[in-house]
Amino acid sequence: MPNGATFADAYPTQARHIRAAFWASFLSLGVGAFFGLIQALHRTDILRVIESQTYYTVLTAHGVFLVISFTIFFLVGVFQWAVTDSLERPPVDMRFTWGWYGLMSLGASLTAFAILAGFTDSIDVRANVLFTFYAPLQAHPLFYVGLVVFVVGTWLAGADWFRSWLAWKGDNPGERIPLPTFMVLTTMIMWYISSIGVAVAILAFILPWSLELTGSLNPTLTRTLFWYFGHPVVYFWLLPAYLLWYILLPKLAGGRLFSDPLARVVFILFVLLSTPVGIHHQYLDPGISEGFKFIAMTNTMFLLLPSLLTAFTIIASMEHGARQRGGEGYFNWLTALPWRDPAFTGMALAGMVFAFGGFTGIVNAGMNINYLVHNTLWVPGHIHTQVGTAAALTFMAGAYWLVPQLTGNRLVGRGLALVQVVLWFVGIVFMTNSMYRGGLVGIPRRTAEPQYEGFEYEVAAGSVGELNAQLAIGGTILFVSAMLFLALMVLTAFNGGTEPIDDGSIPPALSGPEDSPAVLDNLKLWVAIAAVLVVIAYSFPLASIVSRGGLFGPDIGPIPVAIDAASTVARTALEAVSAVVR
Amino acid sequence: MRIHQYERVWLLASMVLIVGFIATITYGAVGLGITMVDDRGATIAPDEINEDERFGDPRVEQVGDDEYEVYAVAMTFAFQPDPIEIPADSEVTFYVTSRDVIHSFYVVGTNTNTMVIPGEISVVTVEFDEPGEYGLICTEYCGAAHHEMEGQLAVLEDEEFDLTELEVEAPDEVEPDGEIEITATVTNGQLEAIEETVTVELGDETLEESVTVEGDESESVTLTVDAADLGEGDHDWTASAGDLTESGTVSVVEGSEDDTEGGDDA
Amino acid sequence: MRLRTSPAKLLVLVALCLVVLVELRTALAFVGVSLSIGATVAVGVAAIAALLLWAVRPAGSGE
Ligand code: HEM
Numbered sequence: 001m002p003n004g005a006t007f008a009d010a011y012p013t014q015a016r017h018i019r020a021a022f023w024a025s026f027l028s029l030g031v032g033a034f035f036g037l038i039q040a041l042h043r044t045d046i047l048r049v050i051e052s053q054t055y056y057t058v059l060t061a062h063g064v065f066l067v068i069s070f071t072i073f074f075l076v077g078v079f080q081w082a083v084t085d086s087l088e089r090p091p092v093d094m095r096f097t098w099g100w101y102g103l104m105s106l107g108a109s110l111t112a113f114a115i116l117a118g119f120t121d122s123i124d125v126r127a128n129v130l131f132t133f134y135a136p137l138q139a140h141p142l143f144y145v146g147l148v149v150f151v152v153g154t155w156l157a158g159a160d161w162f163r164s165w166l167a168w169k170g171d172n173p174g175e176r177i178p179l180p181t182f183m184v185l186t187t188m189i190m191w192y193i194s195s196i197g198v199a200v201a202i203l204a205f206i207l208p209w210s211l212e213l214t215g216s217l218n219p220t221l222t223r224t225l226f227w228y229f230g231h232p233v234v235y236f237w238l239l240p241a242y243l244l245w246y247i248l249l250p251k252l253a254g255g256r257l258f259s260d261p262l263a264r265v266v267f268i269l270f271v272l273l274s275t276p277v278g279i280h281h282q283y284l285d286p287g288i289s290e291g292f293k294f295i296a297m298t299n300t301m302f303l304l305l306p307s308l309l310t311a312f313t314i315i316a317s318m319e320h321g322a323r324q325r326g327g328e329g330y331f332n333w334l335t336a337l338p339w340r341d342p343a344f345t346g347m348a349l350a351g352m353v354f355a356f357g358g359f360t361g362i363v364n365a366g367m368n369i370n371y372l373v374h375n376t377l378w379v380p381g382h383i384h385t386q387v388g389t390a391a392a393l394t395f396m397a398g399a400y401w402l403v404p405q406l407t408g409n410r411l412v413g414r415g416l417a418l419v420q421v422v423l424w425f426v427g428i429v430f431m432t433n434s435m436y437r438g439g440l441v442g443i444p445r446r447t448a449e450p451q452y453e454g455f456e457y458e459v460a461a462g463s464v465g466e467l468n469a470q471l472a473i474g475g476t477i478l479f480v481s482a483m484l485f486l487a488l489m490v491l492t493a494f495n496g497g498t499e500p501i502d503d504g505s506i507p508p509a510l511s512g513p514e515d516s517p518a519v520l521d522n523l524k525l526w527v528a529i530a531a532v533l534v535v536i537a538y539s540f541p542l543a544s545i546v547s548r549g550g551l552f553g554p555d556i557g558p559i560p561v562a563i564d565a566a567s568t569v570a571r572t573a574l575e576a577v578s579a580v581v582r
Numbered sequence: 583m584r585i586h587q588y589e590r591v592w593l594l595a596s597m598v599l600i601v602g603f604i605a606t607i608t609y610g611a612v613g614l615g616i617t618m619v620d621d622r623g624a625t626i627a628p629d630e631i632n633e634d635e636r637f638g639d640p641r642v643e644q645v646g647d648d649e650y651e652v653y654a655v656a657m658t659f660a661f662q663p664d665p666i667e668i669p670a671d672s673e674v675t676f677y678v679t680s681r682d683v684i685h686s687f688y689v690v691g692t693n694t695n696t697m698v699i700p701g702e703i704s705v706v707t708v709e710f711d712e713p714g715e716y717g718l719i720c721t722e723y724c725g726a727a728h729h730e731m732e733g734q735l736a737v738l739e740d741e742e743f744d745l746t747e748l749e750v751e752a753p754d755e756v757e758p759d760g761e762i763e764i765t766a767t768v769t770n771g772q773l774e775a776i777e778e779t780v781t782v783e784l785g786d787e788t789l790e791e792s793v794t795v796e797g798d799e800s801e802s803v804t805l806t807v808d809a810a811d812l813g814e815g816d817h818d819w820t821a822s823a824g825d826l827t828e829s830g831t832v833s834v835v836e837g838s839e840d841d842t843e844g845g846d847d848a
Numbered sequence: 849m850r851l852r853t854s855p856a857k858l859l860v861l862v863a864l865c866l867v868v869l870v871e872l873r874t875a876l877a878f879v880g881v882s883l884s885i886g887a888t889v890a891v892g893v894a895a896i897a898a899l900l901l902w903a904v905r906p907a908g909s910g911e
Pocket residue numbers: 032033034036037039040043059060062063066067070071130131132380383384387388389392444445446447448474475476478479482
């Protein structure tokens with residue numbers, strides 16, 4: 001890229017495409033955050049604007065819009081930027097690039113329609129199955145079709161980036177893969193390996209069953225296939241944040257990345273280890289032996305390694321930056337960091353929250369401690385510190401730097417942007433602290449009214465009322481912060497006739513790729529090892545699940561979520577009576 | 583590959599930390615014997631639940647000294663049986679399955695927590711030392727009224743806990759020249775024999791008898807009264823054994839059919 | 849008015865104060881020390897006030 005030119009100047013078409021991905025992402029964030037606010041106020045019984053049964057439509061939308069649409073649209077934008085910028089070349093064929101964007105948008109729209117139709121009785125479409133869609137809860141087929149189309153779109157996006165890389169390789173034989181592109185390619189390898197699971201679950205079992213082509217399915221099997229995908233997907237959300245931490249944060253801090261080789265090792269570890277761990281989400285599932293759970297637990301613990309290494313590199317790079325800026329002393333260098341810059345501060349705060357959330361993740365991963373917190377509010381506490389902040393806040397902070405590069409406009413309201421990231425930080429700590437504490441006393445997640453008749457929660461310090469207030473305050477702060485972010489983005493988009501403050505160049509790492517063995521770039525090797533690990537970790541559990549419950553399961557009728565609560569309660573009561581009488 | 587000195591130290595520390603975590607958890611599983619939900623339960627098709635010997639009649643059963651089994655069923659949006667009563671300080675094994683979708687079985691604030699998946703039977707063994715009323719809820723979204731899915735787990739002091747049932751057979755209507763027979767049956771669901779004083783009262787007549795009911799057996803006591811002694815009209819009866827009581831009314835009327843109906847058990 | 853530190857750093861410090869307060873209260877509860885809401889708010893107000901005072905006090909005075 002010519003020096004001093006923004007990305008928008010150098011690649012106007014590509015910039016337009018990335019902006020389109022960002023707008024899809026930001027729209028999802030806005031709607032998702034609004035639903036989050038409704039949830040925070042509803043489940044705490046502070047303000048209930050919807051019927052409790054509608055809560056699950058809201059929650060499905062919150063989950064899908066935020067962790068499928070917001071995160072993935074943003075990351076394809078970042079990846080497109082990273083590949084184009086670091087290979088210094090546009091995609092081979094821009095029509096293909098727009099094509100996968102179109103597929104993703106189509107898929108997201110179909111799924112969004114299926115979910116949002118749940119708000120009105122006039123359309124006979126429902127998908128209140130939450131983002132995990134555990135069968136035999138059944139959504140309208142459009143919900144699943146949309147998800148598949150969306151995922152196929154991301155597969156083609158990956159193919160596009162591999163194609164760019166191969167074209168680049170042809171022109172630059174023998175050169176090391178530029179680090180940003182290396183990160184994108186390895187992340188996509190992980191995504192290919194893992195999303196096969198959800199594709200099989202939907203295409204082979206759930207979709208045919210929802211279309212009444214097959215009569216039944218094996219709920220443990222579809223659930224296991226979901227979690228085969230469900231853990232790596234969290235790294236799909238997180239690795240773009242890592243990319244920004246490795247590539248952008250050192251520069252924002254005023255320095256350079258500490259070590260390029262270590263960054264490559266970290267991403268390879270994710271390729272190898274993110275998939276054979278999914279059973280850690282099923283520690284409480286019957287039908288899966290303790291041995292398989294134990295293997296998932298050990299793999300999960302080793303997955304801590306790349307994150308711990310990342311913590312080191314990030315802090316080392318920030319310290320280097322601070323010292324370049326004149327920082328001194330053991331801790332005093334911290335004051336030399338550019339705290340005024342919302343992009344820097346947002347990422348630094350996101351990193352802090354991530355480190356804290358990592359420890360709560362260790363609790364989840366500990367297979368026997370998990371019993372205390374499984375499916376309690378503790379889990380959304382963990383979700384919001386990790387994807388809801390480590391990823392989401394990093395994305396927002398990254399947008400403060402990227403969007404000016406992509407529009408050629410100066411960021412509007414730099415000071416307000418700083419307030420925005422700080423508000424998110426405070427809001428998330430208020431909300432998740434309450435969620436963690438609530439989870440420890442047994443308050444369940446995914447529940448419209450966690451107020452029960454038969455018992456009281458025993459809160460060690462404080463009271464449930466206080467926990468509720470804290471959750472609602474945190475949620476409200478988060479909502480305000482999200483709206484502020486969107487407003488600044490819209491204003492920046494219209495801020496024509498200005499120029500970004502930064503020139504958009506990324507300095508090379510202190511220790512470059514030449515310090516690492518070339519085998520790190522042998523992607524085929526890593527794919528092969530990852531595949532072997534997946535086969536080892538999953539073939540036995542899957543075989544055992546199929547032999548217990550059958551490929552298409554025992555004969556369970558579908559349970560459409562369309563049945564309204566009253567008739568279901570009546571049916572239940574009838575069944576209960578008949579069971580007692582007989 | 584060049585690795586900075588500090589990076590080496592950090593790497594080493596990270597590995598020590600990770601191995602430490604794994605060791606701690608392994609110790610919990612092997613050393614302390616914290617068991618997990620696993621594949622030891624059999625499978626059962628949801629549409630066979632009603633015919634099943636265990637789940638067809640969801641209940642608590644004693645299987646050994648201080649050993650109990652609970653056969654429970656989760657369904658939209660309730661648990662059976664409800665409430666579940668178990669004794670404190672005993673080993674209780676829950677067998678739980680689902681009639682329809684995925685649910686969970688979570689005793690609030692404890693680590694008695696399992697997913698309940700249709701087709702599978704979750705097995706959880708616990709010992710509650712603290713008597714008290716615990717909340718039992720479903721923590722997996724299961725449909726529009728998921729938040730109403732709630733049951734009760736009552737952990738009773740050993741002395742207060744029994745599996746004794748009282749069943750009474752008595753006619754509703756009797757001819758003035760007929761006989762009224764009231765039979766009280768005490769069933770002992772536990773393994774040890776129990777002593778119960780059974781009392782049956784009708785009008786001025788009272789029958790009091792001490793019975794010994796062997797484990798897993800029942801004993802009956804019958805009170806017989808001539809309808810003529812009571813005269814036409816409604817007459818109340820009560821039967822009791824320990825703290826269980828049943829009551830009802832028998833009418834002495836001209837031209838009735840002598841149909842018998844059992845009172846409920848307690 | 850001249851600040852001892854930049855407004856940006858002050859903002860981040862105030863936020864950190866709030867966050868540490870919330871988490872510290874939980875940590876203390878685990879070791880058996882429970883702070884009431886009132887006490888927590890009072891500590892928070894005091895800490896933030898101290899921070900602000902330190903920031904606006906002209907550099908060099910009284911040192
Ligand atoms: C405005 C900010 C937000 C608020 C107020 C909010 C609030 C909430 C609440 C209260 C829940 C718990 C619902 C329940 O279990 O009953 C929840 C769940 C969740 N949130 Fe958020 N949230 C926000 C932002 C986000 C963001 C940015 C993400 C991810 C990028 C996110 C991802 C999730 C996920 C994955 C769940 C779990 C959904 C499920 O259980 O199916 N949230 N949120």
